[in-house]
Amino acid sequence: MSNTKFDPAAVARRIAENDAADLFVLDVRNEDDYEEWRIDGSTNVPIYDELLEYDYSTLEGHLDELPKDTEIAVVCVAGITSARAAEFLREHGFDAKSVDEGMNGWGRVHRQYDVDATDGVVQIVRPGTGCVSYLAHDGEEAVVVDPSQYVDRYLNAADERDLEIVGVADSHAHADHVSGARRLAGELDVPYYLHGDDAGDLEDVTELADGETISVGDRDLEVLHTPGHTPGSVSFRFGDALLSGDTLFLRSVGRPDLEDSSEDAVREAASRLFDSLERLTALEDETVVLPGHFSDESIRPLATELGDLRAETTNELLSYVEDDDEEAFVETIVESLTDEPANYNEIKQINWGREQPGGDVEALELGPNNCAAN
Template sequence: MSNTGYEPSTVAQRVADDESDPFVLDVRREEEYDEWQIPGSTNLPIYDELLDYDYSTLEAHLDDLPEDEEIIVVCIAGVTSARAADFLREHGYDAESVDDGMNGWGRVHRQYELDVDGVVQIVRPGTGCVSYLVHDGDEAVVVDPTQYVEEYLAAAEERDLEIVGVTDTHAHADHVSGARRLAGELDVPYYLHREDVADLDRVTELADGDAIEVGSRELDVRHTPGHTPGSVSFEYGDALLSGDTLFLRSVGRPDLEDSSEDAVRTAASRLFDSLDDLTDLDDGTVVLPGHFSDEEVRPLATELGELRAESTNELLSYVEDGDEEAFVETIVESLADEPANYNEIKQINWGKEQPGDDVEELELGPNNCAAN
C-alpha cells in the first residue's frame, strides 16, 4: 500500500482553483458525507467494505469514474482512502489519497490578501471559520484565531510583523479559540468584551467605543450583542470585521447561550438592534465575516451596499425594512442543528474547563453558527 498522498492543504488549494477542478471521491458513509464534505466531491459510501479489504462495490463503479483526470480519494483519516487509491491505480486510474482524510481537511488554513489596507484574511475551509491579521507598520493584532496558533505566527513572520495583541469577537461555540494561548505565548494582551468573559482571567475587557491600537491606527470596537451578549464588531478603516453578527448570507444564531424560546427571542431582538446599527455604516464598508457556509467567493468580502442590494441575506433585508417581528420569527422557526460539541467548546472558551486530548476532534464537522 502507498504511504504517501496529498497534503490536505494542497487539496484545498486545488479545490479553490477553478482551473484545476479535481475529481474528489469521498468513500465515507452516506450520513457522514451528507453532514460535512469537501465542496464539489462525489460520495461512494464504501468505507465499511474498504475496512474489510472488499473492493467489489468500487470495482462495480469503475465506469462511473473519470479516466482522463486525477481522482483524489478522501475518507475519515486517510486509511481506507489509501486502499481505494491503490486499487484504482492498479486498474489504470490516476488516483491519490488525502493524508489524514477529513480530519486533515478540517485543520487546513488559507491566507488571502484583501483590497482593504492592512487586513489579511485567514480562512479555514473545512470548518467555515474565518480569522484575521490586522496590521499597520510593523505591528499586528490577530482577530478570532483558531487553536492552531502556528498559522498566525507564520502569517506574521512572513510579513515581518510583531503581534501586539489578540482578540476574539465573542466567546465562540463552534471552535476552540487559540486567542488566550497565542496571547500567553507572546505575552501580549488578550481582548474580549466584558459580557463574554465568564471565568476567564488575564483578559483586557472591551466595551463599546474602545479602540485597540495597531501601529499608528486603531481597531474600533462596536458592541453588537445578539449572537452572544458580548459580541463585538471591529471597524478598521473601510473594513468591518463583523464576527458572528453579520455573515454574507445570514446572521449569527442567537440560541447558543440559552435555547429557551423566550431567551432566543430576547437575543434575536438584541441582534436586530445591532444589525440596525451596522446598517448605518457607509455602503462602501467592506464586510468581513467570522464564518461562511458554502459561499465560494474568496476572499470572503462584500461591500455593505451590495449586501443591501442583493436578495441573498433574507434576515438583513428584514432589518433594512425595520421589520423586527419578521426577523425574530424567521430566526425562531429556522434554526438549524447546533454546532457539534458546542457546549463543551463553550466551557473551554469560557475558562470553565481545560481542553483534553480530543480538543482537535471536538470542532470537526459542519459549521452551524448561522441563524438560517
C-alpha cells in the same frame, strides 16, 4: 508528501484556484457522514465499512464511473480506508492518491488572502469548517482576531509579512471552534481582548467595551458592541473594514440560541441582534464587511461592501432589518434554527475557561458549520 498522498492544503488550493477541473474528489465515507459534511464538488461512493474489511467489490463496480484522465483524490475520515481505495484504483490504472489524514486533515487547512478591497487586513479561511479569522496590521504591528487553535498559522502569516503581533482578540466566546487566542497571547506575552459579558471564568483578559480602541501601528481597531449572537459579541472597525464576527455574515446572521435555547431567551437575544444589525447597517455603504464565518460562498477573499450586501436579496434576515421589521426578523429566526454546532457546549466551556482542552480537542470542532441563524 508521499506520491501516494495528497496534502489537504493542496486540495484546498486547487479548489480555490479553480484548478479542480483536473481533480476528481472521491469520498468513500458512509452516506450519512458525507451528507453532513463534505468537500464541495466531491462525489460519494459509500464503501467505508467495506474498505475496513478489505472488500473492494462495490468500488470495482463503480470503476466505469471514474475518470481515467484526471487525478483522483480519495478521502475518508482519517486517511486509512482512502489509502486502501487509492491503492486499488492505482492497480486498475487510475491516477489516485489518498488525502492525508482525511477529513480530519481537511478540517485543519487554513488559507491566507490579502483583502485588496481594504488596507491592512489579511483574511485566514478554513475551508473545511467555514471559520474565518483575521490579521489587522499597520506599519510593523498586527492584531489577530478570532484565531483558531492552530496558532502557528498566525505566527507564520505575521512572519511572512515582517509583522509583530501586539494583541489577540476574540469577537465573542465561540461555540463552533476552540479559540487559540489565549494561547497565542500567552505565548507572545501580549494582551488578550474579549468583551466582559463573554469572559466566563477566564483570567488575564483585557475586557473590551463599546467605543474603545486597540492600537495597531498608527491606526486603531475600534470596538462596536454588537450583542445578540452572544451577550458579549463585538465587531471591529478598521478603517473602511468591518470585521463583523458572528453578528453579520454575507448570507445570514449569527444564531442567537447558543447561550440559552428557550424560546423566550431566543426571542430576547434575536431582538438584541436586530438592534446590533441596525447599528452596523447604518455605516457607510463603502464599508467592507468581513465576516467570521461562511457557508458555501466561493468568493475569496470573503468580502462585500455593505451597500452591495444591503442591495442583494441573498440575506433574507438582513432585508428585515432594512425594512425595520423586527417582528418578522425574530419570527424567522425562531422558525428556521437548525442543528447546533457539534460539541458546542463542550467548546463553549473550554472557551469560557471552565474546562481544559483534552486530547480530543482537534476532533471537537470537526464537522459542518452551523453558526448561522438560517
